[in-house]
């Protein structure tokens with residue numbers, strides 16, 4: 001039997017929020033955790049869930065927007081200082097440059113720590129797999145079959161599907177509704193879906209502020225509403241929809257209601273520290 005869990009570490013957005021940490025979730029397959037995105041506060045969220053950051057040897061970035069990577073420096077250096085000696089990262093093109101810039105930024109700090117005799121493994125030799133623009137199957141030694149597909153956002157963004165035995169979890173990344181995601185998520189046990197354009201945001205469209213209206217219009221091309229999240233879940237015929245990427249003051253109950261009007265399966269407006277058990 002495989003012990004399989006999905007833990008929501010951060011269900012927030014770029015707007016700082018005490019109730020919701022930056023976007024991040026972890027899939028744990030027996031004793032192997034795979035981190036997906038690394039938003040603000042990820043290290044602390046992991047520790048609160050009693051997952052040692054040093055035990056995470058695999059990290060997938062859906063995209064490199066600041067809200068999905070704000071926690072990376074802490075994860076990289078903090079995990080290493082706690083004893084991580086191996087790390088593989090999968091992400092879009094630009095992931096290697098991003099990682100190298102972090103090393104550069106902390107060069108003096110790292111040199112000092114290396115001079116104390118801490119081995120460089122796990123920090124200076126990180127394996128980075130940059131995804132081809134068309135996505136596809138990713139060749140890794142992770143205990144899951146990983147398939148990716150490009151989705152619709154304002155920078156290169158990928159949805160990830162993890163097949164573990166007979167179970168499947170799909171993470172949408174930030175995206176507007178798109179067929180490639182429906183195809184990727186087909187039959188998944190769980191779809192973790194961006195539902196950033198929540199009702200309180202929609203309400204703000206009625207504001208007289210022209211600039212705000214303009215921003216919301218742009219967001220409509222880059223994120224989903226709860227109803228669109230529900231429609232994607234229905235089309236993909238998934239078992240459970242977990243919505244995430246919420247702005248502050250989201251009405252989670254209303255978001256669930258809107259998604260449930262479209263999708264008959266189980267609907268959850270995700271919260272930080274939600275754990276879903278999918279033992280096979």
Ligand SMILES: [Zn+2]
Pocket residue numbers: 063065153174
């Ligand atoms: Zn984004």
Ligand SMILES: [Zn+2]
Pocket residue numbers: 013014023065067068174245
């Ligand atoms: Zn985001």
